Amino acid sequence: MDLRFGPDQERLRVEARDWLEAHVPRAGNGGPLPSLDTAEGFDAHRVWERTMFEARWAVVSWPERYGGRDGGLFDWLVFEEEYYRAQAPTRVGQNGIFLLAPTLFEFGTEEQKDRYLPPMASGEEIWCQGWSEPDAGSDLAAIRSRADRRGGDWVLNGQKTWCSRGAFADWLFGLFRSDPAAERHRGLTYFLVPMDAPGVTVRPIAQLDGETGFAEVFFDDVVVPDAQVLGEAHRGWEVAMATAGSERGLSLRSPARYTEAAARLVALHRRCAERHPVRAARLADAVAKAVVDAEAYRYHTYMTATRVLAGGSVGAEASMNKVFWSETDLAIHRTALELLGPEAELLDDEGRPPAWLDGYLFALAGPIYAGTNEIQRNVVAERVLGLPRA
Amino acid sequence: MDFELSDDERSLADGMRRLCEGRFPMERVRAGEGRRALDTEGWSALAEAGVFSLRLADEEGGADLGTAAAAVVFEELGRALVPGPLAATHAAAGLVKGAATGDRPVGLLRRTPPVPGDPRPVLVGDLGSLGALLVVADDGVELVEPDAVGGAPVEGGLDPLTPLWRLEAVPRGTPVGDGPVAEALWRDFLVVEAAFLVGMAAVTSEMAVGYAKVRRQFDRPIGSFQAVKHMCADMLVRAETARAAVHAAAVTVDQPDVGDAVRAAHGAALLAAQAAEANARACIQVHGGMGFTWEVPAHLYLKRAIVLWRALGPATRLADVVAERF
Numbered sequence: 001m002d003l004r005f006g007p008d009q010e011r012l013r014v015e016a017r018d019w020l021e022a023h024v025p026r027a028g029n030g031g032p033l034p035s036l037d038t039a040e041g042f043d044a045h046r047v048w049e050r051t052m053f054e055a056r057w058a059v060v061s062w063p064e065r066y067g068g069r070d071g072g073l074f075d076w077l078v079f080e081e082e083y084y085r086a087q088a089p090t091r092v093g094q095n096g097i098f099l100l101a102p103t104l105f106e107f108g109t110e111e112q113k114d115r116y117l118p119p120m121a122s123g124e125e126i127w128c129q130g131w132s133e134p135d136a137g138s139d140l141a142a143i144r145s146r147a148d149r150r151g152g153d154w155v156l157n158g159q160k161t162w163c164s165r166g167a168f169a170d171w172l173f174g175l176f177r178s179d180p181a182a183e184r185h186r187g188l189t190y191f192l193v194p195m196d197a198p199g200v201t202v203r204p205i206a207q208l209d210g211e212t213g214f215a216e217v218f219f220d221d222v223v224v225p226d227a228q229v230l231g232e233a234h235r236g237w238e239v240a241m242a243t244a245g246s247e248r249g250l251s252l253r254s255p256a257r258y259t260e261a262a263a264r265l266v267a268l269h270r271r272c273a274e275r276h277p278v279r280a281a282r283l284a285d286a287v288a289k290a291v292v293d294a295e296a297y298r299y300h301t302y303m304t305a306t307r308v309l310a311g312g313s314v315g316a317e318a319s320m321n322k323v324f325w326s327e328t329d330l331a332i333h334r335t336a337l338e339l340l341g342p343e344a345e346l347l348d349d350e351g352r353p354p355a356w357l358d359g360y361l362f363a364l365a366g367p368i369y370a371g372t373n374e375i376q377r378n379v380v381a382e383r384v385l386g387l388p389r390a
Numbered sequence: 391m392d393f394e395l396s397d398d399e400r401s402l403a404d405g406m407r408r409l410c411e412g413r414f415p416m417e418r419v420r421a422g423e424g425r426r427a428l429d430t431e432g433w434s435a436l437a438e439a440g441v442f443s444l445r446l447a448d449e450e451g452g453a454d455l456g457t458a459a460a461a462v463v464f465e466e467l468g469r470a471l472v473p474g475p476l477a478a479t480h481a482a483a484g485l486v487k488g489a490a491t492g493d494r495p496v497g498l499l500r501r502t503p504p505v506p507g508d509p510r511p512v513l514v515g516d517l518g519s520l521g522a523l524l525v526v527a528d529d530g531v532e533l534v535e536p537d538a539v540g541g542a543p544v545e546g547g548l549d550p551l552t553p554l555w556r557l558e559a560v561p562r563g564t565p566v567g568d569g570p571v572a573e574a575l576w577r578d579f580l581v582v583e584a585a586f587l588v589g590m591a592a593v594t595s596e597m598a599v600g601y602a603k604v605r606r607q608f609d610r611p612i613g614s615f616q617a618v619k620h621m622c623a624d625m626l627v628r629a630e631t632a633r634a635a636v637h638a639a640a641v642t643v644d645q646p647d648v649g650d651a652v653r654a655a656h657g658a659a660l661l662a663a664q665a666a667e668a669n670a671r672a673c674i675q676v677h678g679g680m681g682f683t684w685e686v687p688a689h690l691y692l693k694r695a696i697v698l699w700r701a702l703g704p705a706t707r708l709a710d711v712v713a714e715r716f
Contacts, residue, residue: 003648157694288709291655300634302393381619
């Protein structure tokens with residue numbers, strides 16, 4: 001075992017740190033950006049994606065021809081560590097970059113990769129995910145939105161829901177039932193759909209945090225050509241599961257997000273100790289546990305990345321990661337609220353919404369999105385531990 | 391960056407597992423229940439295999455291996471629930487003459503500042519078999535000859551495989567190391583003991599899963615019920631994340647430029663102790679009524695987890711060191 005990064009990664013780290021230091025929007029320098037779940041904030045975040053793309057930081061692990069740096073998994077992890085350390089903006093393009101792109105690399109044709117990857121990397125085209133439906137959440141294979149053959153094209157009808165960024169996204173990647181007669185996992189096809197296509201209607205949904213970050217999307221005779229099918233027709237389930245592996249496992253939630261939050265929690269704990277020593281003493285264990293868990297997740301990710309680079313796959317073990325990061329995130333934010341006491345509910349010193357409270361509310365979504373933690377535990381039990389299906 | 395066991399580390403683990411299966415099958419380990427003396431034959435076998443000396447240089451009789459290798463070895467010992475002051479003797483191998491060869495089993499105590507009104511009894515395991523007791527404080531290490539300790543045997547302690555002695559106070563001894571030596575000794579002790587605890591957490595997870603596959607109720611294996619599945623999944627998550635933390639701490643001891651090894655050791659110990667205890671409890675729960683019997687060894691893993699955790703120092707101290715050094 002060796003925990004040292006190579007010289008290339010250390011160089012990349014320094015370069016990224018310097019660039020982020022100079023460019024991350026901060027107070028007095030155009031930042032912090034307004035919430036990306038508003039029209040204004042969405043645009044501001046899109047501009048930030050463009051800034052990163054022009055400096056070739058948007059997609060370090062992609063091939064150069066699509067705007068990347070040909071980096072490996074560890075280059076990406078190093079960049080992520082620096083990105084969160086710099087407290088840089090949330091990636092408005094993350095659904096495309098982290099969830100769709102790995103699938104495009106695996107299943108896309110050359111034409112599709114050339115067409116979709118560069119504007120995805122530059123923020124020119126932001127993607128949302130169209131998987132869940134009102135009657136198909138955890139039971140994803142129960143989806144009923146249809147894709148019918150008409151002439152040489154496909155015609156989409158139905159409804160998708162919980163589409164994060166759906167209110168402002170330019171494209172949607174989604175699953176539709178293309179063969180109603182086939183067994184339910186088989187007759188599905190994976191489509192790439194422009195949100196401005198005739199017949200697409202978007203209705204934003206208010207979330208419990210007051211934002212309208214996700215949306216429901218209605219399809220009413222939306223015509224899509226074969227060129228916008230990802231992978232083979234009727235094989236969409238396999239294509240989708242490849243994306244789910246990246247989402248839960250490695251690429252959606254890099255450990256840096258949690259080690260950075262843990263560092264902020266320790267700083268908060270120190271401030272709390274000065275003003276409220278009794279409260280701080282009572283919560284010292286919880287703070288340390290959050291730090292230890294966040295670091296353990298980082299090391300577990302290094303382990304997984306080593307396995308992937310040696311030719312292994314993330315597979316069902318991704319479910320284990322998902323349970324761990326989502327619950328660690330909640331614990332970090334819950335502890336912060338306790339440290340803050342009543343202050344947690346007030347605007348901060350600079351008149352901004354209370355960040356820890358916001359973070360806490362968002363963390364509540366963690367055990368739900370990307371497959372609920374209940375489903376993840378089933379996956380771990382059945383596919384990793386070999387326990388029998390119900 | 392290569393955070394997976396190397397081929398050498400893997401074959402070391404395999405070798406250690408075979409040794410444990412041969413020398414320390416559960417019935418042999420359990421034959422020592424309630425006994426107050428170490429199984430010297432088993433202890434010598436471990437010494438011969440290099441369990442205590444493996445990190446020493448060749449010329450000192452060691453195998454010149456790193457802490458990562460030691461962690462791999464101790465995880466196997468923990469799986470087998472091998473009794474005795476293994477981690478302390480291993481950590482003291484370079485400091486106490488006779489520790490590396492197993493001739494002098496070593497105990498380890500931490501001197502913490504006295505808390506008024508809280509005269510915690512001081513407990514030491516295996517005192518009757520020790521060749522030396524090391525007392526670790528922030529500013530140094532002292533060696534106490536076991537005869538000079540004067541402890542009283544504790545009857546009916548929690549773990550039937552860990553005989554305890556009760557001391558009136560932490561004894562004074564001869565200085566054998568300064569502050570940095572004390573820090574390194576305690577750090578290494580925490581790392582290998584944490585590895586032992588990870589082994590325990592892994593085994594109880596496997597025991598629970600194995601039972602859930604064969605025990606049938608309502609005409610099906612209980613492992614097909616979600617409530618049981620989720621307990622088992624959580625056990626795996628706890629063992630795997632603790633293992634990542636322990637391996638990282640061990641590698642950080644070997645490669646000090648990658649992080650703060652003292653912080654990593656304390657964090658790993660906290661996570662591993664929690665995993666060992668929580669998994670042993672879950673193992674009992676999955677076994678239902680059988681889990682509450684003396685026959686099923688789940689309780690031995692729980693009892694050892696509690697006894698070892700106490701000896702690592704209070705959870706608050708582990709947590710404090712992590713937070714202070716962040």
